[in-house]
Amino acid sequence: MGPLRGRSEELGRLLEALRAAEGGQASLAVVTGEPGLGKSALLAAAAEQAERQGFLVASATAQQTDDISPLSSLAPALRAGKQPLIDTGHFMELAALNASPLWLAERLAELVGRRLDGTKALIVLDDAQWSDPLTAFSLRVLIARLSSHQLLWLVAARPAPGGVTDQLVNAVGAQVPVETIELRPLSADAIQDLAKDRLNAPVDPNLAVQLAGVQGSPFLAEQLIAGLYLDGAKAEPTSARVTGPLLAASVTTGALPSGLVEGVRRRQSGLSEQARMLVRTAAVFGSEFRLEDVAALMSDPVAKLAAALDEAIRAGLLIDAGSALRFQHELLRSAVLADVPPSAQRALHGAIADQLLATGRGAAVAAPHVLAVAQQGDTAAVATLRQAAQELLTTMSTTAAEVIQQAFDLTAPDDPLRAEVGADVITILLAAFQYDRAVAFADDLLGGTPLYQGPITPDLRASVRLQLAPRQWAVGRLSREDLFAPGAAAHLTERLTAYRTLVTPGEVSPTEMLPTATDPVARAILSVAAAEVAQSEGRYATARDHYADARRAPADVGSLPDTLLEVGELYCRAETDELPAALKRIRELMTAGDWQSAAQLGVLHARLEYASGNLDIAETVAQTCMRWMQDFHDIRLLPSVHQLLALVALLRNQSTQAREIAGTDPTIRALLAIVDGDDQAVVRLRDVPHGFPERIEMLARADAADLISAQVEASPCLAALGALELVSAGTDLKRLAAACEQLRRADRPLLLALAEERYGRTELESGDRSVGVATLEHALDALTALGATAPAGRIQATLQAAGVRRRRWAAVPARAEAGWEALTPMERRVALLVAEGHTNRTAAEQLVVSASTVGTHLRSVFGKLGVNSRVQLTRLVLERFAPPPNA
Structure with a gap:
């Protein structure tokens, strides 16, 4: 080179x-x-x-x-x-x-x-x-x-x-x-240097003048030097001469330089008639083509065109890329095409389209040529483009959306076919993940705008709205007002009614409507509505069965996305003693499911990995899920992802990171307050809502026996039953042991570790050191393996206080030496109380310790946080907490 x-x-x-x-x-x-x-x-x-x-x-x-x-x-x-x-x-x-x-x-x-x-x-x-x-x-x-x-x-x-x-x-x-x-146009000196390189000789004045006309375009300079403008590098130009301003304008505006067209014309003049026809026919095919296609169009055997092809290649117009032929540069193809009259181009495009369709190459390949000749009202062209859009839909949905839009544009505004093609446009736009565009198109189609001036039948209105409804529901944008079409066919009306129940289940009970529903799609929608109600109430077994019923319905207009229904079913299966099976299935769906439901799949996957104690995987999946949300500009599930990431951070003793991630989430803030030494904050865990990750564990930490009992009644499962036994046992060692045994079968390692910690501590307090230590060590080893350093550190401290000695306590990192993480729970409580305006004495009364003890903790806080006054401490705490917890 x-x-x-x-x-x-x-x-x-x-x-x-x-x-x-x-x-x-x-x-x-x-x-x-x-x-x-x-x-x-x-x-x-x-x-x-x-x-x-x-x-x-x-x-x-x-x-x-x-x-x-x-x-x-x-x-x-x-x-x-x-x-x-x-x-x-x-x-x-x-x-x-x-x-x-x-x-x-x-x-x-x-x-x-x-x-x-x-x-x-x-x-x-x-x-x-x-x-x-x-x-x-x-x-x-x-x-x-x-x-x-x-x-x-x-x-x-x-x-x-x-x-x-x-x-x-x-x-x-x-x-x-x-x-x-x-890239900007090359300087005049660079163009001159380029010419010297190509000629391997100085540039004579004649050529230098011509090179000034290329206005910095190396490609045009190359063509000029190669003789596409002139018969020889030193010949004096005549009518082919190109002035600088004309050529410069053509380069920047995209128009072809007349000198380039003339040069290509001259180069073709040296070709045989067959070679010229080959080049011009190929130019209509496109920048890349197959020799056999051109041969068929020219009614010549491929072998007969070999010599003509060789001429075109030696003339510098075409290159052989092996599997296909192409023009050396798109500008050369455009220059060749400029010499093919428009009427001839139209005829060739039509013939190419017919040939491609007749030889089974597919409507998608023929579509560009169909579009080149089609006029409004050409029903054959519309049919070909509709077929092309369907061919492209499964693999090239974005291209399919453009093709079907072009088919729609070829129908007249008052043509009844326009409504049918319009319905195709909506279907394909939805498949291409272009929801907003699909909704806007539907509103125009049904709204009496110039887009469509034909009759809006009730069935058309119902069908269009049912096309939109599944995805609008999936992205949380389904409006009840759009679910009416008076006079529509009975099955369409039944489906719209079912969707209204799904959007506002409080108006009519979906469970009551199910027995009278006759349309299978409507029944499936009602089943989903019933499942959502049951799930929100913690009746996971009932919800699971409704989701399963909905997934058995045949697919038709208005059917809900199966992947989203399976997401709901898997969530409920995980809550009804099927966590391993649900996790295995969600992992499969993460590479084979509906990619448009990626965010929902990712959130559930992260939750199930977290429930199974796979903290690293849960974190990775949650972070990937956030990237997907950014890719698709849909952040509705971002709070759920933040909850998972904050919970993982808390388990790893990274409270600052958890605080930054979780924002104002009340459950996470309650957990942070507990970490900061506010023992009373555990009561706030009673308010953890349905749907929060591992809600049962939160309720167990809060000793919320009544709420856990209600969960057992709504949907009994091993985790809920074991948690209920745990919080009801008090200091009853037999019941605590039974709770641990029950939870070992629940596949919830974090909840099991909590139970073993309580049981082990109680055994130690009762005097049975061997059982207590063994139980606590089992919990410690399990948490260490999971990377849950915060609860592991708490158990390790208990074991060390009990005099247990190990060669290494390597799993739990040492506490930080400076910063908020360096503070002990008591030091954090002192810091918070001082920031709220307490004196040493009033803080001591709150903590039930002596004022001198508060002073000792406060001096330690000053040293670890790098402050030397209460004012500085207050400012730091206010910056950290917005608003401060416990305020």
Whole structure:
């Protein structure tokens, strides 16, 4: 590769990013510029330098036709080379996930991350403006997930505000550094140097004048030097001469330079008639095409076109990419196409569409050519586009949404077919996760706007509203006012009525309506409504059965998403002694379920891992879940994620982190108050709501026997029964032992540890040291294995106070030497009381200790917090607590 002229600064910035990647700082570099300014040359130079420095380089170039094939833009980078990023077996495995982009991207990140572990790499995507939607989405996930690797992502695209690269930068800018490079036209000196390199000789004055006309475009300079403008580098131009201002305008506005068109025309003049026809027909096909398709359209055998193809390649117009042919540059294709009359283009597009459909290539492949010739009212074109949208829906839902919208636009506003196609638009927009757009479209379709001026039948209104209802319910946006369609068919009316019950179950009991419901979809909706009521009341077994009934109903318009119903069923199964089975199933769904329900799946997965004591996994899943919420701009479940993360932090003795995460959550604040030494705060745990993670454990800590008893009555299970025995036992050693034995079968290790702690302490207090120590040590070992250092530390302190000696107490980290975490529970209570305005004496009265003891604790607090006055202590406490607990 020759020297890269005029881009030393830009190349230097990319090399600096490569050095940072080598040092472990992953980043994204985005190169933008108009066509012909040398983006590809800059990327090639960076790749060459990376290879010299020992980087693994994986490159791909997006094509205009990529938007009908999932992951087609990125796939060449994944599969190229002797040691590809993804091997054949795993790549075939990914194909099964095309309809679940989130799962595919997560699996892809796992595979690529494993391949690049310990390897410095450069991954390049050129012409990203043509990336297929799955590639564009996967890049956002991959860059964020692989931020800790020795990796530079290099992406080039034409400038487009709000386009692929802008979306990419906005999505990953918080995870990795982003280097943006905007290519400007080359300087006159750089263009002259480029010409010297290509000619391997000085530039004569004649050519120098022509080079001034390219206005800094290296591509146009290359074509000029290659003879596309002139018959020879030293010939005097005539009518083909291009003035600088005209050419400059064409480069910046996207219009073709007349000199380029003339040059391509002259180059074609040296071709045979067959070669010229091949090139022009190929230009209508697109930037990439197959020789057999062009041959069929020209009614020539493929073998007969071999010589013509060779001519076009030697003329510098086409390149052979192996599996396909393509133009050397999109500007060259556009210049060829400029010489094909519009009427001929239309005829060729029509013939291409017919050929593709007749040979079974599919409506999706034919769609661009159908659109090129279709006019409003063309029902055949509408039918083809509807079929294309359905073909694309399972793997390319974003593209399918655009295709069906184009089909809708081809129908007349008063055409009855328009309503039918409009219903397709809503279905596909929902499948593409474009809820707001689907709702807006439906409102326009049903609202008598210019969008549709045909009749709005009751059945149409009901069907459209039922299409929207499942997803609107899933995202919490279903309105009762939208669930009426007087005069609609009986089954549609019954479904709308069932949805109204689901939205406002307090008006009519869904359980009472179920026996009279005749439509299976309506029955399923009512079952879900009954399940939600039962679940909110803690009747988990009843709710479980209702969810299961709902999932058995056949799918039809208005059916609720099965994955969300299974989420509800699994939650209830976990609360009715089926935690291991529910956890196993949710793990399966995390890679094979409805990706649009990823947030709900993730929250349940984190909860079940937490309930099973798998704190590290629960934390990882919860953090991943937060990323998904950001990806889909849906943070409704964020409080649930914060609860999980705060609970994990508390178990790890990270109260500051828990406080920052939980915000104003009343249950977490009660737990924090207990950690800070407020023993009375345990009463506030009685108010923990249904649905809070491991509510039974909270109630057991609060000794809320009445509330646990109510839970047992509503839905008896081993955890609730064991917890009830625990809090009812008092100091009865036999009952405490029985409670522990019962909880060992409940698969709730944190609750079991709480029971063993109580039982062990009681045995110690009663004088049975052997049983007490053994029980406490069992609880300590279990909590240590789980990473629950806070309760483990509490048990360890009890054992040490009882004189138990171990060679190592390594599992529980030492208390911090400074800061809030360094304070003992009593010191925290003293600090809080002083911050509330208490004197040593009044604080002593609150704590039932002497004033001198308070003074001793207060001096220790001053030292650990680095303050020397009550005022400073008060300020620090007020900054930490907003508002202060116990206020």
